[in-house]
Amino acid sequence: MTPGTPPPWAGPALAELLDRVAVTRAEVGDRFPLYADPGTGHWVTTGRGAWTGGFWAGLLWLRSRHTGDPADRAAASACTARLAPWVAADTAARGLILWYGTALAGGDHGARELRTRAARAALDAFDGELGLVPWGSAFGGPRLLARVDGVPGMAGLLTTAGREGTEAAAAHLNRHLDLCGDGGDCDDDGGDGGRVFVPARAFGAARGWLACEDPPPGWSRGRAWLLLAVADALHRPGVALRTPPGRLARVARWLAAGPADLVPPADTARSDGPLDTSAAAVTAVALLKLARVPGPGAAAHAERAAAILERLTGEHLAGGRLLDGCYDAARGTAVRHELVWGDFFLAQGLAALTGLADVLEA
Numbered sequence: 152m153t154p155g156t157p158p159p160w161a162g163p164a165l166a167e168l169l170d171r172v173a174v175t176r177a178e179v180g181d182r183f184p185l186y187a188d189p190g191t192g193h194w195v196t197t198g199r200g201a202w203t204g205g206f207w208a209g210l211l212w213l214r215s216r217h218t219g220d221p222a223d224r225a226a227a228s229a230c231t232a233r234l235a236p237w238v239a240a241d242t243a244a245r246g247l248i249l250w251y252g253t254a255l256a257g258g259d260h261g262a263r264e265l266r267t268r269a270a271r272a273a274l275d276a277f278d279g280e281l282g283l284v285p286w287g288s289a290f291g292g293p294r295l296l297a298r299v300d301g302v303p304g305m306a307g308l309l310t311t312a313g314r315e316g317t318e319a320a321a322a323h324l325n326r327h328l329d330l331c332g333d334g335g336d337c338d339d340d341g342g343d344g345g346r347v348f349v350p351a352r353a354f355g356a357a358r359g360w361l362a363c364e365d366p367p368p369g370w371s372r373g374r375a376w377l378l379l380a381v382a383d384a385l386h387r388p389g390v391a392l393r394t395p396p397g398r399l400a401r402v403a404r405w406l407a408a409g410p411a412d413l414v415p416p417a418d419t420a421r422s423d424g425p426l427d428t429s430a431a432a433v434t435a436v437a438l439l440k441l442a443r444v445p446g447p448g449a450a451a452h453a454e455r456a457a458a459i460l461e462r463l464t465g466e467h468l469a470g471g472r473l474l475d476g477c478y479d480a481a482r483g484t485a486v487r488h489e490l491v492w493g494d495f496f497l498a499q500g501l502a503a504l505t506g507l508a509d510v511l512e513a
Contacts, residue, residue, distance in 0.1 A: 186490050317390060367418055370418060473490070
């Protein structure tokens, strides 16, 4: 394969995925797909989209680009509009929902206006004393949480709000790195020196920030989410320059070094447990973004990203469905399923390899 030439498996796999989007759209109508049974392909859906609704909108925007069909564009635009209630929701998952749901929309006026309102709402939710946008109360449980899945998408969303938003985006990322693990003990080869990754911490006025038991330290998707957030920040100078020198590169090296598996277990402490192809797909996109950062590691990041995507398409893609995703290993929920965000990130990675979309767009 010559430089700039897509691998031969990428185009057909992307076409399979985006054909599946049309089938899913016919099944779910105005609802949002969440996860699908590995045997039947039937989707469990939500009415409002939960934290995954933006990925469904993102898949529809990718299909619109792929086909060029005005009907597909209209469907993507309508789906994005249905994300509007999340602007007022109390959650840092606005990054997942309203950045990924709008970033690939091109010149769509409604998506641009929605993103602007969401950015303002996220900025208003920034807690200056805690130094972050709290996870929030939208999904129940404690409100004052710092979770790694509250970081991806926030840099893109908050920087839409101008200088104040950029400052908040940098603070939000830095605070999560303080609390969830910044790889400060990693060596030059990327080893973690025994450092423990903490996907979530809860705040109490009397006790400060304490680690949560759930998700567990071995949650591979958590590491992938944080790697993605760091990769995004490295491409936003206003955010990167507001972090300590060298910190983002160090964290990226630490997170990219493990787990070693191309498709990791959902919980790396349970090697006999289910895999999580969605963690692999998120990691692949993060690595493609890191490969666009000048430096000696760029080529290795690109090669590993391509290897992950080839493994996913060759061994886990069936009829346009990325199987073997794990929604929640601890509760035994959808542990070998098609997950809407797994489909999205696989499609985004393949779209980058084939030239359908620039990986830095979303």
